Amino acid sequence: MTDALPPITVTATGLTKRYGDVAAVREVSLTAVAGRVTVLVGGNGAGKSTTLRLMLGLAHGPGRTLFGGRPLRGHLEPWGVVGAFLGQPTAHPRRTARSHLRVLAAGTGLPRARREELLELVGLTGSAGRTPRGFSTGMAQRLGIATALLHDPSVLVLDEPLNGLDPDGVVLLRTLLRRHAERGGTVLMASHQLDEVERVADVVHVMESGRIVSAGPVTDVAQGDVERTLVRSDDDARLARELAARGGTVEEGPEVVVHGLSAREVATVARDLDVLVTALVPLRRSLAERYERRAWTEESGVGS
Amino acid sequence: MRGGARLLGAQTRHELAKLLTLRGTWWSGGLAVALAAPLCWLTAHAMSGEPGASVDSVTRLALRTSIPALVCVMVLAVGSVRADVDSGVWRLSTLRVRGRSGAWTAKSVAVTSVAAGLGIVIAMVELLVVAIVLGGGDGIESLLWSGLAIGGTFALVMAGWAALGMAAGALLPTTGAALAVALGLPLVIEPALAAGGGRWADLLPFASGFATLGGGSSLFDDPWIGVGGSAVLFVSAAVAAVVAGGWRARTADL
Numbered sequence: 001m002t003d004a005l006p007p008i009t010v011t012a013t014g015l016t017k018r019y020g021d022v023a024a025v026r027e028v029s030l031t032a033v034a035g036r037v038t039v040l041v042g043g044n045g046a047g048k049s050t051t052l053r054l055m056l057g058l059a060h061g062p063g064r065t066l067f068g069g070r071p072l073r074g075h076l077e078p079w080g081v082v083g084a085f086l087g088q089p090t091a092h093p094r095r096t097a098r099s100h101l102r103v104l105a106a107g108t109g110l111p112r113a114r115r116e117e118l119l120e121l122v123g124l125t126g127s128a129g130r131t132p133r134g135f136s137t138g139m140a141q142r143l144g145i146a147t148a149l150l151h152d153p154s155v156l157v158l159d160e161p162l163n164g165l166d167p168d169g170v171v172l173l174r175t176l177l178r179r180h181a182e183r184g185g186t187v188l189m190a191s192h193q194l195d196e197v198e199r200v201a202d203v204v205h206v207m208e209s210g211r212i213v214s215a216g217p218v219t220d221v222a223q224g225d226v227e228r229t230l231v232r233s234d235d236d237a238r239l240a241r242e243l244a245a246r247g248g249t250v251e252e253g254p255e256v257v258v259h260g261l262s263a264r265e266v267a268t269v270a271r272d273l274d275v276l277v278t279a280l281v282p283l284r285r286s287l288a289e290r291y292e293r294r295a296w297t298e299e300s301g302v303g304s
Numbered sequence: 305m306r307g308g309a310r311l312l313g314a315q316t317r318h319e320l321a322k323l324l325t326l327r328g329t330w331w332s333g334g335l336a337v338a339l340a341a342p343l344c345w346l347t348a349h350a351m352s353g354e355p356g357a358s359v360d361s362v363t364r365l366a367l368r369t370s371i372p373a374l375v376c377v378m379v380l381a382v383g384s385v386r387a388d389v390d391s392g393v394w395r396l397s398t399l400r401v402r403g404r405s406g407a408w409t410a411k412s413v414a415v416t417s418v419a420a421g422l423g424i425v426i427a428m429v430e431l432l433v434v435a436i437v438l439g440g441g442d443g444i445e446s447l448l449w450s451g452l453a454i455g456g457t458f459a460l461v462m463a464g465w466a467a468l469g470m471a472a473g474a475l476l477p478t479t480g481a482a483l484a485v486a487l488g489l490p491l492v493i494e495p496a497l498a499a500g501g502g503r504w505a506d507l508l509p510f511a512s513g514f515a516t517l518g519g520g521s522s523l524f525d526d527p528w529i530g531v532g533g534s535a536v537l538f539v540s541a542a543v544a545a546v547v548a549g550g551w552r553a554r555t556a557d558l
Contacts (some may be wrong), residue, residue: 015423037492057404058395058558076307084399092391099325104396106321147396289440 001143003186008032008068008081008154015054015063015075017047021195024050025061025212027113032188032203034154037181039197039218041291042207048190051207055188056084056157057099081110083148084157091132097143098128104150118146122172128223128256137164145173152287156180158189162196194288218287229263232269232279233254239275259281308402312410315401319414322393323384333422337429340373344430348437360450363427363434364518367458371491373426376418377462378486383467384415384443385549388481395558408474413548414472416463423462427455453492454517460535461513464542465490466511471545473553506534509541 010032017025020284025047040048053059057072064071067081072241075081091100100133101115119125122142132140141164143239148156161173177187177200191197199217204221206214214221233239240250243258246269251257256267270277319454323329340488344366349363351357367373388394401516431451472486473479490510498505505511 053558056399058398060557061554072399074313075402078402079400080506083398086392086395089390089392090396092322092387092393094327095322095325103318103321103325103393104400107317124477 003183004183005023005034005152005154005180005183006155008186009033009066010055010067010186010188012051012055012065012156013063014064015051015061017050017054017059017061023210025054028054028063028088028212028214029209030205030215032065032155034186035181035184036202037177037187037189037200038203039201040188040205040207041194041197041287042073042190043192044059044068046207047210048192048207052084052086052157052159056082058086067286079151081151082157083151083153084244085144085148085161086145086159087163088137088140088159089132090140090147091122093133094131096129096131097146100132100143100286101150102148104147105205106264110151114152115150121149122146123168127172138166138169141167145176149176154184155188156184158187158291160191161189162193164190166283168199170196195286196292198287208292221287221290227260227262228283229258229261229266230279230281230283231258231266231277233270234276234278235273238266238273239270242269286303293299308406309491311401312356313408315397315406316413317395317482318400320418320512321416322388322397323380323418325503326387328383328387329418331380332376332383333418333425333443336376336422337426337543339344339376340366340370340426340427341433341437343354343370343372344433345437348434352359352438352556357438358429358436359435359447361518364437366430366434367427367454367461368514368517370430374465374490375463378469379483381404381415381466382473382486384411384431385473385533387474389404389558390479391415400558402521404554405550411549412467413469419466420459420463422454423459424455425457426462427451431455449526457516461516461538464513464538465510466551467542473547474549507537509538509545512538512541 015028016023028047029050030033030038040051042048050059053060054063057064057065067075069268072078072082078096092099095103097119098115105115109142116125116277117130124139124142124146126146127135127139132143135143142160145158145161148158155288156177160169174196177189181187181202201218203216204218205212206221231239236256240256243256243261243266244250246261246265248261248266249259251259263280267277344363347366347369348362351362355437388397389390395410401410402408414440428451431454433448435444435447469486470490472482476482494505494510497508498511512534516531545555
């Protein structure tokens with residue numbers, strides 16, 4: 001299916017979930033916009049999966065989620081609005097992959113050809129007659145992804161869809177998600193595989209201890225507000241001293257890496273010192289690096 | 305309202321498809337029929353010499369003792385709920401409808417319909433076996449009326465048992481616990497309470513269900529009122545079970 005999807009923006013407000021004394025999700029508000037891939041990132045227990053379940057009404061708690069301005073139950077055909085993959089297990093262990101899709105299509109008027117098309121798309125045509133008991137983790141993930149895509153819904157909600165996928169599966173999923181967003185669909189995903197998130201996401205929300213601690217375009221969240229520049233020169237020691245004196249933070253090592261000064265500012269300092277610069281590279285921080293540093297600030301976009 | 309009915313229809317088809325695409329459903333049904341026939345044959349032979357033994361009365365007696373059918377329908381009903389929840393398919397099912405109550409209603413309709421259909425098949429098989437053993441009874445017209453009455457009653461009983469099994473599956477956290485309760489109540493707890501004496505034992509759900517198949521309840525002097533009263537009690541228990549299961553299905557985190 002290649003035609004445009006009805007644009008549906010998903011808006012969650014004040015989602016909260018407590019398990020006894022533990023607050024799994026605390027006043028989480030977020031928006032997943034049509035045409036974008038929005039990803040919740042965070043460690044185990046950060047509250048990503050619970051947030052997705054709260055949004056879909058599969059877990060109960062204060063707060064509300066609107067799909068295109070209406071609750072999910074306000075849509076006449078919910079299966080055409082949201083397709084979900086919420087981790088394993090996703091299918092009955094004794095029902096074949098083909099039957100699994102047939103069962104979920106029952107009563108919706110979905111043609112058989114669509115089920116076969118999806119099985120082929122996710123590379124399960126040869127295993128369609130097998131039950132998930134004999135599936136590898138990656139195959140089960142592929143079946144779960146096919147399930148979410150079954151009715152070509154506008155909104156895809158996926159919880160850790162990358163887990164267990166082989167490299168081909170990762171590329172396939174990335175392609176599917178990007179294509180879905182390009183068609184005007186909304187993708188909301190939770191993942192802790194940050195390198196892959198950085199490749200596929202437009203917007204990320206970082207969760208820690210049940211709260212969103214940072215949110216925004218993936219490049220902004222990864223970079224934060226600290227610039228880094230790698231510089232090589234014919235007098236690294238003198239240049240490093242001067243850069244530190246001008247307010248930069250210099251990393252010790254085989255190369256001079258300066259934090260807090262732009263590449264232009266570093267070049268200006270070198271010119272003032274009459275030092276020959278042989279390399280000047282603005283460094284891009286990966287989302288994973290940023291995550292390791294846990295240097296989140298209350299950036300714009302949090303909770304919006 | 306029309307949209308809601310269409311959605312419920314679609315969801316019921318989805319639930320029926322879930323049941324019919326599992327071998328376990330066919331095994332349970334097949335086993336129930338396969339075990340019912342020889343047990344009925346034994347009952348019919350034992351009763352064939354008794355005065356006043358008719359096709360109708362012997363078939364009803366055979367159905368009242370059809371424990372394999374009870375076990376099979378309970379396994380089917382408990383499994384239909386627990387397997388769904390444990391495999392994550394219930395989450396997907398609830399996302400297809402507007403609210404979980406609709407999903408539970410559709411599942412209840414599907415499971416009790418399959419159980420009722422199985423009940424009709426078993427009743428017809430037993431009627432045929434008894435008619436063969438007793439030598440045809442009072443003619444084909446009489447047999448037809450008996451078939452309608454007995455088939456309808458046993459369909460109701462099987463649907464009720466299925467409802468009670470579904471409730472156990474929804475209210476208890478594991479298949480083992482749900483099966484233990486669903487089978488323990490009719491096969492152990494209720495007989496033990498009945499053995500303790502007291503006419504109130506006829507008020508119990510499964511005793512009421514069996515009483516609708518004939519004989520009525522000792523609580524009522526008139527046998528017809530006894531059957532009707534038992535049916536009301538049994539259906540009330542089944543409806544209460546579905547409502548309790550629905551409450552759990554609606555409030556549980558998935």
